[in-house]
Amino acid sequence: MKTYIFSSLLVMIMLFNTTNTKAQDLDRNKNNYVVLTKKVPQLQPIILTAQALKAEEGDKFGDFQVIICGPLIGEITDTEKMGNFIEQAQKFKVQLLACGFSLDKFKVDRTKIPREIRIVENGILHNFQLQNKGYKSVSL
Template sequence: MKTYIFSSVILMLTLFSTANIQAQQIDNTKNNYVVLTKKVPQLQPIILTAESLKAEEGDAFGDFQVIICGKEIGEIIDADKINDFITKAEKAGVKIIACGFSLNKFKVDKTKVPKEIEVVENGILYNFQLQKIGYKSISL
């Protein structure tokens, strides 16, 4: 009886451990990128870089995200400054992310953030989380 219980426990632990490992595996067939920036105008060269990498890598090109943090985050609610970048980013397959911590610190109304821009709680933490799963990262 002890052997049966012990074997059952070992089997259960093995199954749950294997499921967890599979969920954390990285897809090395795609190149994923994340850029952390403090200035909205830097979106122009970042998007151009994404377009070049996509053309160069073809099917190996994966996900490309840009996280905006810092004191100039308020520019993302200025339609004149952000709308052109949103359009270019969508065409290039670039996802724009806003740091919720920065939005709070610099008192930017989250309800005015364009719907195309995702807000994460902490942009720096989000960047590290992406790096942990294999994203190539640069900060500007």
Template sequence: MKTYILSALFLMLNLFSTANLKAQQHLNDKNNYVVLTKKIPQLQPIILTAESLKAEEGDDFGDFQVIICGKEIGDITDTHKMKKFIRKAEEAGVHLVACGFSLNKFKIDTTKVPEEMKVVENGILYNFQLQKKGYKSLSL
């Protein structure tokens, strides 16, 4: 009798753990990326990397986000500096994100943030939240 109970318990545990694994695989069927950077000039190689990954992975390529944080966050309000990066990011399917915490800390006028950029309350927290969703992460 103990053997039947233990066998049934073992079988149920295996079935539930396999179902959970399949659900996780379904949610992460694309390769998603997030890069946290503190310097605007780094956008050039980051966007080139996204383009290469997209070409290499084809249909497996998912979302690519770049979070900009730190003391140089004010550079995103320089339209001359940002125009080419925004255009290249849009062409590559890269989403640019500004850290609201950095904007507030360094007293940057949020009305001057390009409308193409998403602003999140806390860039570091947002990065961790994306990692929990299965995003591959890199900080520069």
């Protein structure tokens, strides 16, 4: 048990340091967004929202990240279901992220996750870190 707690703390510290470095590189004069979702089908309206914001904001549009978590996270391994979402996300510069805690809790094989989806070990922590950097956030 002590090993598990120590390992978890170590992973969170490493994640925190990595996220801070990346977030500090972002232009604070841009509008940045993060969405936490529990359902893969919600990716379609989320990506359409990113597209509309990009068209509306032009050069003010910054980073747009979507964190997928929860009991249905295993759906991200379905290449048929995810293919179109991944293609649209890349087209509109939307980053798709998977919550590592959810992957572990619901026993999702990480090797089956498409390479275009980045894993963050703690999706909720990542969301809060981005909010601390000025990201606008919504959870669905």
